[in-house]
Amino acid sequence: MSVGVWLVRPAAEALGQRVAEAVGGEVVRPWLQEGRSREVFARLYPTRAQWVLIGTTGIAVRFLDGLMTDKRRDAAVVVLDEGAHFAVSLLCGHEGGANRLAYRVANAVNAVPIVTTASEAVRPLTLGVGCRLGARAEAIEACVKLALGTRDLGEVREVATVDLKAQERGLLEFCEWHGLPLRIFSRAALAARPWVTRPSAWVERHVGAVGVCEPCALLASARATLLVPKTTLNGVAVAVAQDSWEAA
Structure with missing residues (x-):
């Protein structure tokens, strides 16, 4: 139907x-x-x-x-x-x-x-994720857990990435495993809001913005602050943003 x-x-x-x-x-x-x-x-x-x-x-x-x-x-x-x-x-x-x-x-x-x-309202974390082409869901999960540290995936409200990665199978599988919605931002949106702690010349050449995971994590929440900056592992980059009423 x-x-x-x-x-x-x-x-x-x-x-x-x-x-x-x-x-x-x-x-x-x-x-x-x-x-x-x-x-x-x-x-x-x-x-x-x-x-x-x-x-x-x-x-x-x-x-x-x-x-x-x-x-x-x-x-x-x-x-x-x-x-x-x-x-x-x-x-x-x-x-x-x-x-x-x-x-x-x-x-x-x-x-x-x-x-x-x-149930979504009480989850304060958003994940920004960037990854190389063909990254497996297991690799994405490993990097996410590294970035979260002692925090739990149950605290995550949504995952955000750039439009180039909208159909990345490993990312879609990771979101499916954990019941997390995937939010997509355009390259133009990331370029207009370059909130990054470590600008990447490679990302700028290939994506058109100086970063992916940090601006995606922050764009996903209007009142977020960066909790965990860009964390990388095996071709995956993850940043974690947390809701903050002080940032609203």
Whole structure:
């Protein structure tokens, strides 16, 4: 059952197609269906396990009114604004996979994933990861554990990397092993925020920014401070950032 990508307006057609391609979904155009949009959504909502609604959270809330029955059975919903700024996990974050879907949508359009479930809120650490081509998940895990030291992986909220590494199999496997979402930042975003303790000429030549792991870790949280600077092991580089209200 594919993800339904609901377009509130025809103006979002190009964005909807991009999202659908990224998440393996199918675009739904309510103006081609018989009946009012809200009635069409009510009819189609149970036919998908997950939905991406491209529009406002207000519209999504109104459409969902009366349709929700149980968090273990309801279809997950992510809301993406038409400007592609924020991908909001609105309904069934854990049980339905909306949290994971929000990251997939955000990575596809360079948006910010918004996750508000309590278990994520109490995890204060973000990991920035850079690695050589073909780095294995075991090597990434070893470097992560070295960087964390006495801290636990259970304290990590998300992993962040550069767009060049978005499909790196070892990194994807590591995130899958530990149930961690992977957030992707563009090379331009890293170049614009060069927060590094040890600039790398090699990284600058190949990536276009003076560093990967440190700026990624810091960009992943608006209120983060660098807890562990760039730590390297066997072709993997990891930095750890920690939420800090003083930095907000």
